[in-house]
Amino acid sequence: xxxxxxxxxxxGNSLISDPQHQTVPDQFAATRKTAVHIADMIAAGWNVVITxxxxxxxxxILLRSELASHVLHEVPLDSCGADTQGALGYMIQQCLGNEFxxxxxxxxxxxxxxxxxxDAHDSAFARPTKPIGPFYTEAKxxxxxxxxxxxxxxxxxxxxxxxxxxxxxxxIVERDAIHMLVQAGFVxxxxxxxxxxxxxDEQGQLxxxxxxxxxxxxxxxLAHSIGADLFLISTSVEKVALxxxxxxxxxxxxxxxxxAKQYMAEGHFAPGxxxxxxxxxxxxxxxxxxxxxxxxxxxxxxxxxxxTGTRIIPARK
Numbered sequence: 001x002x003x004x005x006x007x008x009x010x011x012g013n014s015l016i017s018d019p020q021h022q023t024v025p026d027q028f029a030a031t032r033k034t035a036v037h038i039a040d041m042i043a044a045g046w047n048v049v050i051t052x053x054x055x056x057x058x059x060x061i062l063l064r065s066e067l068a069s070h071v072l073h074e075v076p077l078d079s080c081g082a083d084t085q086g087a088l089g090y091m092i093q094q095c096l097g098n099e100f101x102x103x104x105x106x107x108x109x110x111x112x113x114x115x116x117x118x119d120a121h122d123s124a125f126a127r128p129t130k131p132i133g134p135f136y137t138e139a140k141x142x143x144x145x146x147x148x149x150x151x152x153x154x155x156x157x158x159x160x161x162x163x164x165x166x167x168x169x170x171x172i173v174e175r176d177a178i179h180m181l182v183q184a185g186f187v188x189x190x191x192x193x194x195x196x197x198x199x200x201d202e203q204g205q206l207x208x209x210x211x212x213x214x215x216x217x218x219x220x221x222l223a224h225s226i227g228a229d230l231f232l233i234s235t236s237v238e239k240v241a242l243x244x245x246x247x248x249x250x251x252x253x254x255x256x257x258x259x260a261k262q263y264m265a266e267g268h269f270a271p272g273x274x275x276x277x278x279x280x281x282x283x284x285x286x287x288x289x290x291x292x293x294x295x296x297x298x299x300x301x302x303x304x305x306x307x308t309g310t311r312i313i314p315a316r317k
Contacts, residue, residue, distance in 0.1 A: 007223035009052070009219040011053045014297065015056075032099075034095075042105065054212070055133070076208060078211075085113050096187065109189065114173070116194065130212045135161055172191060179226045191215070193213070221283075230292070231281065233277050233293070239252055240269075244268070286314075292312040295310065
């Protein structure tokens, strides 16, 4: 048994199995599957802090708000992000709590609606890059660009998506509360969707920003801030690969920070896909983090046992 702390980052897209299964009941079904693997970690003695993405979900809420604007006020983007923290946190809480009851695990799951400070002058506000919402065909993307003024990009070969500003996280406002809850034995869900982006004025007053923070960057910051022993990113692939999707594809079992930087410089990791995950891992390890793992939800237990996944370490001894 171990009392080590792990921050486990779940992708917002991983809660949606395919374009035909995007409803809330569909997302509950996907979350129940992921909860099994996180419960395995907790049963093995890990203290787990769960973070999650919200790219599809925050886009759904924003689109729903805009479509209803002729009868109701529109919802600001930061409030949409807070909505996803509550809804997805509730979903994970319930699924994990039910899994605990099946196993006789007496742990309680709580969600902390988390604010994350960003720089009001971050250049990201002038260059939106964060994909949100569903995937569209190129024709539909061009239509929405014309009709709604959306900025659209092609997202890692998967289709076209709307993009919004994604400033880098600077500080987690509720860090102390999260840390105390972990120490008290709670399973904590925090910095959902990268946290609600807020800016701070000279008097220390906070206000929401129209942006969505990348959940991997915010998760790395949280892992560092609470002194986590492990930063684990749960994604759609079992391992990180070089030359991904080509006949020359090579799966990676382990890499150092220096190797990760080299592979990234060579263009192996796609923006909006694996690249931010690698950057987040590098950031965590360069801030005295010990170990990071990237793998798929169903392979978490095997990855922790060293049987699969990609393990990233500061350097080899």
